[in-house]
Amino acid sequence: MSSEDDTALTVGRAAALVGVSVKTLHHWDAVGLVRPGGRTRAGYRVYSGEDVARVHRVLVYRELGFPLAEIGRLLDDPAVDARAHLRRQRAQLVERADRLADMVRAVDRMLTATGGGMRLTPEEQVEIFGDDWDPAWTAQAEERWGDGEQWAQYAERAATMSPQDWKDTAATTAELNADFATAMRDGVAPGSPAANALAERHRALMSGYFDTTHAMQVCLGRMFADEPGYAAYYEGLAPGLVVWLREVIFANARANGVDPETATWG
Numbered sequence: 712m713s714s715e716d717d718t719a720l721t722v723g724r725a726a727a728l729v730g731v732s733v734k735t736l737h738h739w740d741a742v743g744l745v746r747p748g749g750r751t752r753a754g755y756r757v758y759s760g761e762d763v764a765r766v767h768r769v770l771v772y773r774e775l776g777f778p779l780a781e782i783g784r785l786l787d788d789p790a791v792d793a794r795a796h797l798r799r800q801r802a803q804l805v806e807r808a809d810r811l812a813d814m815v816r817a818v819d820r821m822l823t824a825t826g827g828g829m830r831l832t833p834e835e836q837v838e839i840f841g842d843d844w845d846p847a848w849t850a851q852a853e854e855r856w857g858d859g860e861q862w863a864q865y866a867e868r869a870a871t872m873s874p875q876d877w878k879d880t881a882a883t884t885a886e887l888n889a890d891f892a893t894a895m896r897d898g899v900a901p902g903s904p905a906a907n908a909l910a911e912r913h914r915a916l917m918s919g920y921f922d923t924t925h926a927m928q929v930c931l932g933r934m935f936a937d938e939p940g941y942a943a944y945y946e947g948l949a950p951g952l953v954v955w956l957r958e959v960i961f962a963n964a965r966a967n968g969v970d971p972e973t974a975t976w977g
Contacts, residue, residue: 719749719757729766736766744783745769771800835874839881845940859976861921868920880919887912891956892949901955902962910963913956925964929974932960 725747726733739745740756745765747756758766765786772782785791833846852862872880891909899905910928917923917931935941936957945953961971 719751719759720763721751721755721757722747725758725763725766729763729770731766731770739766739769739779742779742783744779744786771804775800775803835877839874839877840884841881845944848940861923861927864921883916887916888945888948891959892952895949895952895955901958902966906959907963907966910959913960925967925969926974927976928960929964929969929971930976932957932971 720728722733722736726736736745740747745762747758747762749757749759751757768786769779769782772785773779777785785796836846837844887909890912894905894909899909914923914925914928917928923931935945936953942953945956964971964974
């Protein structure tokens with residue numbers, strides 16, 4: 712290469728152009744992967760446009776996980792169909808870009824969700840869920856389950872809900888609670904088809920917040936009955952309701968192969 716070639720690049724300029732270190736280009740030169748094809752009058756090796764194009768091809772192969780020895784073979788073997796390899800490279804890069812885009816969207820959703828899930832003020836919570844609702848329950852739930860997968864699901868879903876969405880959820884909850892109370896007064900027995908259907912409605916309601924298994928529902932039933940705040944909430948709807956609901960949940964769990972005595976959240 713003539714030293715008068717204005718397109719020739721020193722190793723430093725070539726490295727800056729393609730975004731690698733000078734050390735990397737020196738290494739690729741030493742192993743014969745990309746050897747600059749020209750020299751200046753002072754004897755410095757320089758990269759032509761063709762050399763730089765080869766560097767770019769190496770970078771693509773390296774990004775796809777090929778070892779340097781394999782990259783050299785692909786670039787230098789005349790029997791290798793370079794265009795076919797480039798087409799496969801492009802398809803793999805598009806697939807990787809799609810996966811990364813999905814990951815970015817997932818992170819964006821989690822960033823939106825960060826901060827406790829429910830975006831209603833305590834006053835709005837009481838207005839929507841009624842005077843028996845305790846806004847502290849959300850903070851208590853986060854403290855108990857905040858590190859778990861279910862809380863992450865809840866936070867992500869709750870962060871996208873508008874006040875009207877919460878009102879609709881509250882109406883669905885109130886309707887289900889009223890049906891619980893009516894069923895209990897009518898003598899519907901835990902384990903009966905009618906009671907099991909109510910238990911499944913409750914599990915579906917909870918699954919709107921996070922994916923709720925029968926074992927998780929059993930844990931919730933225990934919590935409703937054992938913790939004073941939750942027990943008082945259900946007892947305020949109808950005396951005896953919290954124990955009846957717990958037994959309904961337990962019986963339905965047994966019908967679905969879960970032993971309430973050993974059921975855990977995990």
